[in-house]
Amino acid sequence: MPSPNPHDARGAMLQLFVAEILIGSVGVFAHEGGQDPITTVFFRCVFGSVFLVLWGVARGHLRDVLGDRALLRAAVLSGVLLVLNWVALFAGMARSSIGVATLVYHFFPFAMIVIAAVFFGERAHAADLAWTALAFVGVAFAADPLKLFAGAGPAYMLGIALTFVAAILCGASLLLSRRISRERPFLVVLVQCLTGAAMLAPFADVGAVAHVGPHWLWLAGLGLVHSGICYVLFYSAYPRLPVTMIAVMAFIYPVVTLLLDYVLYGRTLQPVQLAGIALIVLGTLGVNLKWRWSQPVSARG
DSSP, rough: OOOOOHHHHEEEEEHHHHHHHHHHHHHHHHHHHHHHHHHHHHHHHHHHHHHHHHHHHHTTTTTTTTTTTHHHHEEEEEEHHHOOOOOOOOHHHHHHHHHHHHHHHTTTTHHHHHHHHHHHHOEEEEHHHHHHHHHHHHHHHHHHHHHHHHHOOOOHHHHHHHHHHHHHHHHHHHHHHHHHHHOHHHHHHHHHHHHHHHHTTTTEEEEEEEGTTTTHHHHHHIIIIIIHHHHHHHHHHHHSSSHHHHHHHHHHHHHHHHHHHHHOOOOOHHHHHHHHHHHHHHHHHHHHTTTOOEEETTOOO
């Protein structure tokens, strides 16, 4: 359960806020890297592993890494789910767009709350569930559903389907990671990256990136920033925050993505998308400011 220390909770929330802003640029890095989804995720895991090993050596985090076999097994399982989620997400982005795929991907916080309540018996306040549902409606609006269903071809719809699969895998992986990463969040992230590199090595098109070019900077950034820095921040914050707070804070990610889509690629926001962002903000305030009207509930009564 999260720590009751308010100072610790505030620090964890700040860490999560910074991580969500940084992770909002992951689609840009994947797009600019110019590789297929499997190759992109492979190099993300490789560079992430290099960063984490160097960081672990410098900070002394690699001592007794084999001491907790149960944690290692759970970290490998969560790593498999996380890597499959990344591949599905980047494949979805390639078939739709960075902005829309990222917004649809944010089905995962809502799924995360439901899975936590149904399978792990975590208590959630009815108001938190309602505000999170409102934020999810905002995500649906931000994806511009009228445009989605008016002119979507088979490839586009496949991209959306892959994104939903990624969202479910992400929610499951994050819940598992949150339950095992209280003591050694660094080790969990490192095992996940190593697992991903080993999983995808036989399938990655290493020859496609053999030539020198700016793509290396983007691929390295995916590993160093999005798998290294971001996930250390994520997993050190998760055990100190309730799942509802994690879920709603995650909606910062699509807002950042929408802004980057506009600034870098000139994709303007439609009125329905602006309304969606407003609902996301409202849902975030509802949870963070503890707007309530009933008692806590649990899926197990």
